[in-house]
Amino acid sequence: MSQEIAVIGSPDFTTGFRLAGVRKFESVPDDEKGDELDDAVRRTAEDEGVGIVVMHADDLDYLSREPRNIVDTSVEPVFVTLGGEGGQSGLRDQIKRAIGIDLMEED
Template sequence: MEIAVIGNSEFILGFRLAGVQKTYAAETDERLIDYINRVLGDKEVGILVLEGKNMERIPQRLRTTLENSVKPTVITIGGGEGGLSMRERIKRSVGVDLWK
């Protein structure tokens, strides 16, 4: 399983330095949507990391798809909540609430 990161060039820089291979600089809404669809179709990606503020830039239908996605599991970082909490995502992926 691989990790994919989509965001602006500053956001993905740290992930590149950490060795993440699949990083996509999406400066426009069109690029953002294109990269998200590309990653959703990539069977090797297990985790998709998005910049939190980007969730508001994508259409509602795609946002719903991301919020309900188990593989890849979508994690938003920074810029507010951006969808489900980490606890809810882990619960959805694993099937149990690990905090109980």
């Protein structure tokens, strides 16, 4: 069963999570985004010990098609994005995808 949290992003983004105790991370400097970020997503998605992957929402713009598809459709690990323009509706969609139901659904 997957239990660890992993973080992918710039060194500034990953540092806070590392200080909070997250041990699995992929730091990708801003000037190396693109292929490096794609590879980090692939490696982390294939790690059977990871259950949740945290990324900055703005980094999604740098992903090519296949890694972006991994982020958008993966259930285990589930990819959670923070910041950026996604806001509340983006988080709602992520929770719905992860657990299969909409907790905010109105009757």
